[in-house]
Amino acid sequence: MILSLQVLVALLLFKAALTIVLAFTHSRTQRLGSQRHDTQPLPGVSVMIAAYNEEVGIADTLRSILSQDVPQLQVIVVDDGSTDRTAEIARSFADQDERIMVLQQANGGKARALNNAIDHLLHPVAVSVDADSALAPGALAALARHFHDPQVGAVAGDVRVAGPATLLSSVQYLEYTVGQQMEKRAQDMLGAICVVPGAAGAFRSDALRVLRYSHDTLTEDMDLTVSLAAAGYHVRFEPAAISYTEPPVTIQNLWRQRMRWMYGTFQVMGKYRHQLFCRRSGRLGWLTLPYVLLYGLILGGVGPLLDLFTVYMLFHHASELVVPLLLNLGADFTVAGAALALGRQGAHALLLTPAQRLFMRPFVSLVVLMTCVMFLRHRNVSWNKLPRVGLQMIQPQQAHKTAGD
Secondary structure (H helix, E strand, O other), X not given: OHHHHHHHHHHXXXXXXXXXXXXXXXXXXXXXXXXXXXXXXXXXXXXXXXXOOOOOOHHHXXXXXXXXXXXXXXXXXXXXXXXXXXXXXXXXXXXXXXXXXXXXXXXXXXXXXXXXXXXXXXXXXXXXXXXXXXXXXXXXXXXXXXHHOOOEEEEEEEEEEOXXXXXXXXXXXXXXXXXXXXXXXXXXXXXXXXXXXXXXXXXXXXXXXXXXXXXXXXXXXXXXXXXXXXXXXXXXXXXXXXXXXXXXXXXXXXXXXXXXXXXXHHHHHHHOHHHOOOHHHOHHHHHHHHHHHHHHHHHHHHHHHHHHHHHHHHHHHHHHHHHHHHHHHHHHXXXXXXXXXXXXXXXXXXXXXXXXXXXHHHHHHHHHHHHHHHHHOOOOOOOOOOOOOOXXXXXXXXXXXXXXX
């Protein structure tokens, strides 16, 4: 058993080291690629916003989009049966700016609203922006330049947390930073990105018109990303395309959000299970889906349980396990520090690493296990609209510097 734990720690250390190497290689590669693309004219961009009861933040979202420096811009706001002032606020912007189109429909969900927007796209690049998010300057240009490559079907932006200054928001801030700056960069180097987020995701409009958003999973963004990869398109990550999003501010709302995400992940894995280890599926079947299965579902569910078992074993075999355990903890700090450095964010967030390990990992583990039970028992998870409090920067951001990554 001790040997098994030591092997597991060795595998985790190898993953951490490989992720760091790939992430920093991506940073250098991205810089060189940006210089090449800067000489080419940007394609036109259509921004799609699906909004349901978003009066708290829709104005900030629209201001951040309208201030983007792109030569051709279209903004499509689809009000999905809101009962507040969302449509009224969007129309007030449309009255002053002809680039904005406001559509209204009966409440039918985010996928239906975005498919409605797809029918009105004018430009070759379509960007999804959540109505509780805001784009940093230069985000649309950074996303659009990738579509000079005809093989690119989608590009994921760098999503950052902008919530109230609480421990819960701060822990999510570090989680997002590691996820974007380390995991997404490494996945991009391997060609294995599985999610283009709704808060900042760009797509080739022609591909969207064919594939469209699916109604049969709760994570329509992951579903669309996997379908694009299955169709042979490349999916990229652009760290200079920064979007700030509002996180859940209570444990209850965080639980609801993560249950929906995880249940949707189970649905997507079930939907595309025939692609797993399929010879014709390429990287999707041999890298992307196995990565989600191993690290997102299996180790995500049992990892914290192994941590507890390791602590228990320390009382009996301390001399054999203390060094591997310290190395594992050191790897957590190293990965978090590297992520903050690549994102050009404050190093003081590194102090949240113990809270990240002691809270978020067990929390996600419990979500995975509960979702697995519900999925196997065919219990449904609903979308669950989270309450909005508006964007609040939990620490000074340096978005304009990151654009030069």
